[in-house]
Amino acid sequence: MSRLSKGNLLPQTAPTPWATLGPASINQGQCPVRDVLDHIGDKWTALIVLTLKSSPSRFSALHRAVPDISKRMLTQSLRNLERDGLLSRHVFPTKPPAVEYRLTPMGQSFLRHLESLVAWAEENHPAVREARLRFEAANDEG
C-alpha cells in the first residue's frame, strides 16, 4: 500500500469551481490564481516552504520548526507540496528512518515570491496593527 493513499488523512474534496465560470475581474483565462491561492492559502504550506528556504529538513525538524502544526497537517501539506513538484522527498533507510524534504527549483522560485510577501509583511506590520487598534477603538465606542 502506498503511503497515505487511501486513509482519511487527505480528503480529496473537489476544488471550488469558480474558475470555470467567471467574472472577468479575477478570472481572465484559466485559473492559475486558484492554484496558487489554494496552496499558500493553506495556512501551513507557505510556512513550510519558508522553513525549507536555506536547507532541506527532516520531518521531525520541520515539526519542531513550525511549532503549532500538527503531524497530520504537516504530512498533508508536505504531500501536497510534493505532489505539485515544489519539493522532493527522499527516504534514507537508516536505523531510525530518515526522510528529507527539500525544495525543487520550482519550489525555490515560488519561495522568492513568498519572500517578497514576507518583506511586505515586515514593512507593514506596524501599520496593520495600528489600523487594528483604530478599528477596535471605533467599534468599542459604537
Added chain:
Amino acid sequence: MSRLSKGNLLPQTAPTPWATLGPASINQGQCPVRDVLDHIGDKWTALIVLTLKSSPSRFSALHRAVPDISKRMLTQSLRNLERDGLLSRHVFPTKPPAVEYRLTPMGQSFLRHLESLVAWAEENHPAVREARLRFEAANDEG
C-alpha cells in the same frame, strides 16, 4: 543527539528562517509572517483583494464576482481586511443602501505582491499539473 551519530545527514536544529524575531514570537502574534500568511491564507481574502484591483465594488458586486463565497464569509473577510487597513468601507445612505469597498494604499501595495504570486502561478501552472500527473501515476502503480 545520539542516534544518527554516523549518518549525520541533516542538521536537527529547527531553522525557522521566517521568524526574524525568533521562535518565541511565532506563538505570540508578533510574527509578521504569520500575520500576512494568516490573511492571504484565508481562502477568500486574497481573491477579494484581487477582485478589488481595478475598481471599488459594492457588497453584492463582490458577491457576484466571487461566486462560491457565502455572504457570511464575504462579510467576514471584508471586515478583516477593513480591520487591518487594507480596504475601506463607505456607506451611502441611499434608497437601497449602498456600501462601497475599495483598497487603501496599503491594500494596493499588498495587491502588487499578490499579483507577482499570480504571475508565478500563470508561469508554472503547466509544470505543476505535469508534476501532479507524475505523482498520481507513481502512486497508482504503487
Added chain:
DNA sequence: GCGAAACAGTCTCTATCTTAGACCAATCAT
C-alpha cells in the same frame, strides 16, 4: 534484557470553521 525515546507517519475523536440558505427592514418596479 527491559523500558524509553526517536524516527515518520497514520488513525480516531472532537473542536472548530464554512456553507447554504432563511430572515430582516426599507424601497422600488410591476
Added chain:
DNA sequence: ATGATTGGTCTAAGATAGAGACTGTTTCGC
C-alpha cells in the same frame, strides 16, 4: 400587493483541522 434588490445577520449541517494515541523498528541508558 408581490417580488426583487440592498447589505447584512443567524442558525443548522456538513466539511475540515487539531490533539494525541498508536504502529513498528532501532538504538540508548541501566
